[in-house]
Amino acid sequence: MNARTAAALAVAALLFTAPCATAADGPMAHFAGSWAGNGKITVKDGTSERIRCRSTNTATGNALNLSMRCASDSYKFDLGSEIASDNGAISGSWSETSRGVVGSVSGKMTGTNIQATASAVGVTAALAIRTSGNTLSVSIKSPGSEVSEVSVAMAKGGR
Numbered sequence: 001m002n003a004r005t006a007a008a009l010a011v012a013a014l015l016f017t018a019p020c021a022t023a024a025d026g027p028m029a030h031f032a033g034s035w036a037g038n039g040k041i042t043v044k045d046g047t048s049e050r051i052r053c054r055s056t057n058t059a060t061g062n063a064l065n066l067s068m069r070c071a072s073d074s075y076k077f078d079l080g081s082e083i084a085s086d087n088g089a090i091s092g093s094w095s096e097t098s099r100g101v102v103g104s105v106s107g108k109m110t111g112t113n114i115q116a117t118a119s120a121v122g123v124t125a126a127l128a129i130r131t132s133g134n135t136l137s138v139s140i141k142s143p144g145s146e147v148s149e150v151s152v153a154m155a156k157g158g159r
Contacts, residue, residue, distance in 0.1 A: 026060065028062065034157055035156055035157075036157075038052055039151045043147055044145065053071075053138070064085075081105055083105055090105065112130060114127070116128075135156075136154045137152070138151075138154070
């Protein structure tokens with residue numbers, strides 16, 4: 001291989017790998033991946049039961065798309081959100097497809113922690129998402145709502 005061919009291959013390799021490296025280095029990269037685990041759901045009357053969840057999250061630069069499905073013996077929900085970080089300020093939208101609810105998300109991100117408020121007509125919930133190593137923790141608190149609290153710990157690549 002001559003020097004000209006080697007230089008062309010090196011430039012081509014940089015052009016094709018640079019976008020992937022940028023996306024992986026973004027502030028939301030900690031939250032990306034496939035996650036699965038268990039937790040607890042507490043309903044309005046105070047009773048609780050075990051819940052199983054899966055989440056598939058994609059992060060590109062300052063944006064995070066989250067898709068989380070959870071089910072217990074009595075409840076099932078599908079959450080989706082599209083959020084962006086601007087110097088640590090979080091904003092975006094969320095939806096719960098099985099109940100047809102959509103709303104907005106706002107809050108802050110510090111390192112591997114997101115603290116936010118999810119709002120929709122008649123619903124307000126405190127949302128905390130945190131990563132530590134290969135663990136993703138999600139906490140949703142909405143006192144007075146049908147589902148007043150969900151707390152889940154998921155492992156990356158878990159089943």
